[in-house]
Each structure stands twice: as C-alpha cells, then as structure tokens.
Amino acid sequence: DVKVTQSSRYLVKRTGEKVFLECVQDMDHENMFWYRQDPGLGLRLIYFSYDVKMKEKGDIPEGYSVSREKKERFSLILESASTNQTSMYLCASTLDRHASTGELFFGEGSRLTVL
Amino acid sequence: AQSVSQHNHHVILSEAASLELGCNYSYGGTVNLFWYVQYPGQHLQLLLKYFSGDPLVKGIKGFEAEFIKSKFSFNLRKPSVQWSDTAEYFCAVRGSYNQGGKLIFGQGTELSVKP
Numbered sequence: 001d002v003k004v005t006q007s008s009r010y011l012v013k014r015t016g017e018k019v020f021l022e023c024v025q026d027m028d029h030e031n032m033f034w035y036r037q038d039p040g041l042g043l044r045l046i047y048f049s050y051d052v053k054m055k056e057k058g059d060i061p062e063g064y065s066v067s068r069e070k071k072e073r074f075s076l077i078l079e080s081a082s083t084n085q086t087s088m089y090l091c092a093s094t095l096d097r098h099a100s101t102g103e104l105f106f107g108e109g110s111r112l113t114v115l
Numbered sequence: 116a117q118s119v120s121q122h123n124h125h126v127i128l129s130e131a132a133s134l135e136l137g138c139n140y141s142y143g144g145t146v147n148l149f150w151y152v153q154y155p156g157q158h159l160q161l162l163l164k165y166f167s168g169d170p171l172v173k174g175i176k177g178f179e180a181e182f183i184k185s186k187f188s189f190n191l192r193k194p195s196v197q198w199s200d201t202a203e204y205f206c207a208v209r210g211s212y213n214q215g216g217k218l219i220f221g222q223g224t225e226l227s228v229k230p
Contacts, residue, residue: 004158033217040124042205043220058217090159102147102166102209104218106159 003027004107006091012113019078021110023091030095032074033104034058034066037088046089049074081114088112117142119208121221128196129229136191136224138206148189149207149218150180159205165189176200198230 007022025032031050035043035058045058047066055066063085067075074093078085088111092104122137140146150162163174170182180191189206203225207218 031217035220040222042119042121042222043207045217045219048217092159102218103149103161103164104159106151108158 004091004093004105006089006107006110008110009108010111010113012115013081014115015080015082017081017114019081019112021076021078021089021091021112023074023076023107024072025074025091025093025105026072027093027095027105028071029093029105030071031093032068033092033094034064034074034076035090035092036060037090037109043090046076078112081112083114086112086114117208117210117219119206119219119221121204121206121224123224124222125225125227127227127229130198131195132228134191134193134196134200134226136204136206136226138189138191138221139187140189140206140208140219141187142208142210144210147209148180148182149209150174150178150189150191151205151207151220152202153205154202162191162204196226196228198228200226201228202226 004025033048034046037043044060049055049068065077088109090109091107094104119140148165151159152162153159165172165182173179178193203223205223206221209218
C-alpha cells in the first residue's frame with residue numbers, strides 16, 4: 001500500500017512564526033501536492049510538484065512556499081504564520097502526470113492552529 | 116478554469132434510506148472524475164473513479180456513480196446507507212492532460228446517518 005506520511009498531526013504556532021510541514025511518500029511517486037481543507041470550502045490546492053526541484057502554484061499559494069529536494073519528500077513552508085492560515089493541511093501524491101489512474105493518495109493531515 | 120460544485124452541504128438520513136449526492140463540474144475537455152470519502156479522524160480515501168467507458172461506475176462499500184456528460188454531472192448513489200457511511204464526501208475532477216495530475220475538489224458534503 002502507498003503510504004503518505006505527514007510528520008506532525010497537530011501543531012500550535014504563534015503569529016509570525018515560521019512553520020514547516022513535512023510530507024514523505026514511499027512509493028516513488030513523481031507528483032506531490034499540498035492542499036488545505038476548510039469547512040464549507042473543501043480542498044484547495046496550494047502548491048504541487050511534478051519533479052524534484054520543480055514546483056507549481058496552485059489556487060491559493062499566497063503566504064506559502066514549498067521545497068522538494070528529494071523525490072519522496074515535499075515540504076510546505078509558512079514563512080510568517082498568520083491566523084487565517086489556521087487549517088487542516090493535506091499532503092498527497094500520485095504516480096505521474098500522465099498516468100491513467102490519476103488517483104491521489106493522501107496523508108492523514110496536519111492540523112495547524114495559529115494563535 | 117475548472118471547478119466542481121457539490122449541491123448539498125449536509126445531508127441527514129436514517130439507516131436503509133437511499134442516498135444521492137450531487138456533483139457538477141465545469142471543464143470543456145475530457146475529464147477524469149473521482150469521489151473521495153473521509154471518515155471521522157481518517158485520511159481521504161478513494162471511493163470510485165471514472166476515466167472512460169461505462170458511465171456507471173461501481174466503487175467500494177456499495178457506492179456507485181453515474182457520469183452524465185451532457186449534464187456535466189457525476190452523482191454518487193447508494194441504495195441503502197448504513198450508520199458506518201457517516202463521513203464527508205468529496206467530488207473531484209481532473210482534466211485528462213492537465214499538468215501535474217492535480218485534482219480540483221468540490222466543497223464537500225457531510226453525510227450523517229442516524230441509526
């Protein structure tokens with residue numbers, strides 16, 4: 001089974017702090033994604049990456065950056081956390097952009113609270 | 116731009132009732148369609164997916180969905196729900212050749228099944 005592991009399930013940070021959310025997948029997937037999940041808004045794409053050192057903005061990239069130094073690891077960075085970034089963050093991966101399956105595999109999520 | 120709309124925010128049913136959750140998408144080209152489910156405290160997991168062929172697709176746990184191209188719809192159905200179906204359900208769309216294989220999600224529908 002594909003396993004997508006997010007390092008922190010729950011985090012509490014203060015406004016202005018730098019926050020790192022880590023995600024690792026163990027199935028040699030090329031594509032990785034960061035979404036945020038908010039009630040009534042569903043999942044919104046922040047950033048994605050289809051190769052090492054490659055990144056693309058999603059629908060709501062403002063206030064976030066990402067890093068993909070190794071194929072299996074995709075990090076989401078909040079340079080200066082703000083209260084409106086309190087949310088559940090979901091990491092996902094899929095085999096490659098041209099794969100016929102297109103199924104995303106998700107981690108369990110990181111719930112971030114910014115005070 | 117692609118978008119997905121789920122008609123119902125919260126649905127409450129009694130056990131054994133039939134379920135239909137609406138999903139409409141906007142995208143001009145060929146699409147892949149998905150339904151994901153998130154049980155309380157768990158990660159998102161795939162219920163079913165449509166890529167091509169028979170527009171009626173069957174998924175896990177007795178769920179099915181019908182792709183109606185003329186209506187840009189992909190509604191989820193189950194003839195008889197169980198208490199264990201209590202969860203949040205997300206419809207998602209992917210343009211067949213979009214970059215990175217990203218999925219666009221709907222707002223989600225919370226299903227509560229009363230025993």
